[in-house]
Amino acid sequence: MKNKMSFYKIVLSVMILIVSVGDISFSQGTAITYDVAVKLALQNNYQVKKVTQEIDDLDIKLTSSTPISTGPIITMPSLSSQLTQSSLKLSNAHQAKKLEFEAVIDGLELQLKNSFYQIDYLNKSIAFKEKKINLALDKLINTDTKYRFGVASKYEAEQGTYDLKKEKEELVNLKLSLEKERNNLRQLLGLKNFDGEIVPIKTEYIPTNKLELNPEFQTAKAIANSAAIFYQQKTIEEAELNRVLAHWEFYSAANTPAQFSLTPIPVRDSEIKLKDIELKNQKESLGFRVRETYNTLKALETAINQLENQKQKLLKDYDALKVTFAVGMATGLDIKSLEMGLEEIDFNLEKLKADHTMLRMQYEKPHLIMGR
Amino acid sequence: MLKKFINIVIMTLCIIMSSSLSYSASMLTYDKALELALKNDNNIKVYQEILNYYINQDKSQISNPLNSAKDYEYILGEEIEKPLNIGEFDYKKAISDASYQKKILELSIESETLDYFKKLILLQDDIRNLESEGEIKFKQLNIIKSKYALGMVTKNEYEFQKNSYDSIISNIEDKKRSWNLIMDEFKSFLNIKYTPVLSEDNISELITIDKQSLVVPQEAIDFAKKNKKSIVDLEKDLQDYREDLERYSRIYPEGTYYYEVKKEEIEKKFEEAEDTLTKQLYAFEKTYLNLMYSIDTLSKIDLEINKKVHEINYYKTLFENGQISTIDYLSKKQEIENLKKDKKEKLYEIKSDILNYRSMINQ
Numbered sequence: 001m002k003n004k005m006s007f008y009k010i011v012l013s014v015m016i017l018i019v020s021v022g023d024i025s026f027s028q029g030t031a032i033t034y035d036v037a038v039k040l041a042l043q044n045n046y047q048v049k050k051v052t053q054e055i056d057d058l059d060i061k062l063t064s065s066t067p068i069s070t071g072p073i074i075t076m077p078s079l080s081s082q083l084t085q086s087s088l089k090l091s092n093a094h095q096a097k098k099l100e101f102e103a104v105i106d107g108l109e110l111q112l113k114n115s116f117y118q119i120d121y122l123n124k125s126i127a128f129k130e131k132k133i134n135l136a137l138d139k140l141i142n143t144d145t146k147y148r149f150g151v152a153s154k155y156e157a158e159q160g161t162y163d164l165k166k167e168k169e170e171l172v173n174l175k176l177s178l179e180k181e182r183n184n185l186r187q188l189l190g191l192k193n194f195d196g197e198i199v200p201i202k203t204e205y206i207p208t209n210k211l212e213l214n215p216e217f218q219t220a221k222a223i224a225n226s227a228a229i230f231y232q233q234k235t236i237e238e239a240e241l242n243r244v245l246a247h248w249e250f251y252s253a254a255n256t257p258a259q260f261s262l263t264p265i266p267v268r269d270s271e272i273k274l275k276d277i278e279l280k281n282q283k284e285s286l287g288f289r290v291r292e293t294y295n296t297l298k299a300l301e302t303a304i305n306q307l308e309n310q311k312q313k314l315l316k317d318y319d320a321l322k323v324t325f326a327v328g329m330a331t332g333l334d335i336k337s338l339e340m341g342l343e344e345i346d347f348n349l350e351k352l353k354a355d356h357t358m359l360r361m362q363y364e365k366p367h368l369i370m371g372r
Numbered sequence: 373m374l375k376k377f378i379n380i381v382i383m384t385l386c387i388i389m390s391s392s393l394s395y396s397a398s399m400l401t402y403d404k405a406l407e408l409a410l411k412n413d414n415n416i417k418v419y420q421e422i423l424n425y426y427i428n429q430d431k432s433q434i435s436n437p438l439n440s441a442k443d444y445e446y447i448l449g450e451e452i453e454k455p456l457n458i459g460e461f462d463y464k465k466a467i468s469d470a471s472y473q474k475k476i477l478e479l480s481i482e483s484e485t486l487d488y489f490k491k492l493i494l495l496q497d498d499i500r501n502l503e504s505e506g507e508i509k510f511k512q513l514n515i516i517k518s519k520y521a522l523g524m525v526t527k528n529e530y531e532f533q534k535n536s537y538d539s540i541i542s543n544i545e546d547k548k549r550s551w552n553l554i555m556d557e558f559k560s561f562l563n564i565k566y567t568p569v570l571s572e573d574n575i576s577e578l579i580t581i582d583k584q585s586l587v588v589p590q591e592a593i594d595f596a597k598k599n600k601k602s603i604v605d606l607e608k609d610l611q612d613y614r615e616d617l618e619r620y621s622r623i624y625p626e627g628t629y630y631y632e633v634k635k636e637e638i639e640k641k642f643e644e645a646e647d648t649l650t651k652q653l654y655a656f657e658k659t660y661l662n663l664m665y666s667i668d669t670l671s672k673i674d675l676e677i678n679k680k681v682h683e684i685n686y687y688k689t690l691f692e693n694g695q696i697s698t699i700d701y702l703s704k705k706q707e708i709e710n711l712k713k714d715k716k717e718k719l720y721e722i723k724s725d726i727l728n729y730r731s732m733i734n735q
Binding site: 264266267270273274277284288291292295298299302305306309310312313316317 | 414415418419421422425426429528531532535538539542543545546549550553556557560
């Protein structure tokens with residue numbers, strides 16, 4: 001009853017969302033915010049629609065099926081036992097689907113955020129790559145002039161051409177990746193013709209030591225909310241019931257040849273044992289994956305600290321270089337190269353922080369972490 | 373007094389023996405790990421239970437004349453053994469299926485054991501290398517610190533050196549955290565409570581990978597025809613088609629319309645089967661060639677190591693003559709350790725590819 005209530009609450013909240021976004025409209029080419037994207041996705045995403053439809057179908061089937069008997073199973077007639085089995089199966093599938101629905105919604109928000117970060121990162125990478133191409137071109141002109149005056153070797157001049165070509169190839173690849181990511185966003189939004197831009201979202205970098213969520217607690221949370229684990233538990237319960245029914249049918253019905261086609265009872269026992277082992281492995285594996293996520297978060301923090309240190313050093317180098325440039329001991333190209341280096345560190349930091357944010361969101365909602 | 377002395381001697385001996393025993397018990401080579409994994413895996417135990425049950429049932433079915441009597445059908449006066457009655461439990465097939473499942477499981481356990489072992493050993497090496505690097509960096513940091521105190525270097529340079537040392541320490545911590553996690557997974561996989569000390573004693577067995585011992589693709593296909601379930605099933609299907617056509621010919625003799633239609637249908641199936649076998653051969657060839665290439669790469673790494681050893685000897689002389697510093701010499705020595713790690717990584721990769729090749733042939 002309580003489960004049913006919570007399900008209705010979810011359905012209701014989705015409906016409210018749908019009503020509230022009823023007037024969402026966006027013109028082609030305009031930028032959308034993350035919040036609008038979430039609302040659009042809840043309205044149009046194929047996966048959400050599919051799971052909602054499946055829950056509706058199961059609802060109809062459940063209301064039309066026989067209620068679950070609470071009487072002793074061993075005395076049930078064969079037809080009634082079959083009906084009980086199917087009602088139980090339906091009820092389990094219904095509850096598992098509800099958990100799946102919650103995971104789909106949470107997962108969708110996570111994927112949308114990731115897509116926003118990726119698109120923003122790729123846009124910045126493309127702009128940066130274009131700047132790098134200009135710098136490579138400047139360097140090439142510089143080396144070429146030197147080569148013509150016999151100050152640089154032919155190899156150096158050729159190396160410059162090669163570097164420029166490489167940068168241009170990387171730019172093409174980045175543009176392809178951006179198109180791929182935009183397709184992914186279209187799929188998540190459930191809008192085939194979406195061609196607008198996105199409003200970048202700010203990364204919320206919170207180091208793990210400020211989270212106060214230990215891996216053990218998060219593992220317990222993950223196990224409690226995992227649809228796969230719930231389904232496996234119910235499968236074991238079903239298998240146990242089927243075993244009792246098979247036992248009952250085998251001894252009560254006439255030993256016709258058809259009875260021999262049933263899986264023998266000892267084999268059924270072993271199959272239940274296999275399912276138990278799988279459940280134990282699933283739980284354990286989920287725990288390991290939660291710890292792995294925590295470790296990756298820590299490793300990302302190390303990488304972020306390293307980059308920040310590198311940035312500090314480069315900033316000091318930059319100050320020194322500016323002084324050197326002012327007295328005419330450094331070239332404009334040197335300044336430009338260092339500025340590019342700083343910019344590169346900045347957006348690499350941004351990327352690492354975005355990755356950290358994504359992973360942290362998974363860690364905070366650990367049922368989204370998939371067990372192996 | 374003497375009794376007391378004997379007691380002390382016995383107790384000391386017991387302590388020594390027990391400590392050596394616990395030491396040998398906690399030392400874990402790859403072979404020992406595989407043995408433990410296969411012995412302790414709960415799934416294998418259950419599959420063995422199922423298999424034993426089917427074998428016993430099959431035996432009792434054979435011993436029961438009512439069940440073991442064969443049935444025959446007669447087509448155009450010829451006596452042909454009939455397949456099993458509908459609803460009768462085919463224990464022979466069940467045994468074959470359960471054995472196949474068990475074999476697949478064993479193969480996957482083998483590759484998983486290797487995977488864990490490889491990850492842990494390589495991480496251990498990484499940690500060791502990082503620790504050596506950290507020692508060098510620490511010495512460098514002390515030098516820079518003194519220079520900074522004397523005003524010989526800038527604050528920026530000192531801070532950079534300090535940060536690079538700190539980042540090595542953080543990297544070591546990250547690696548140790550990963551090692552602990554993988555070790556816990558490995559312990560759970562092996563079904564053991566204690567933390568073993570990984571031994572690379574049998575690593576030389578992994579090194580002796582020669583091209584001759586590998587099954588060439590054509591031989592692999594011949595072996596697969598007898599052992600790989602999908603290929604065995606395919607061959608069995610083809611045999612069934614041949615028999616079908618033979619039975620069909622008794623009702624619709626050769627040359628009749630129905631016979632030709634059936635023949636054409638069966639010939640198409642044969643072509644499809646031939647196609648599957650050719651694709652399989654290509655897949656074997658691809659894996660085989662990749663393996664050959666990896667083995668060659670291993671020889672190249674060996675050559676690189678030899679070259680580095682000569683280089684190190686040269687630097688050693690320079691160091692002994694006081695021409696280079698301790699730090700420079702240690703840094704050069706570190707390069708050889710990195711190459712050795714590359715070699716080990718390649719070695720495990722080859723071993724893992726060989727296991728995959730074996731799995732491809734068998735399952």
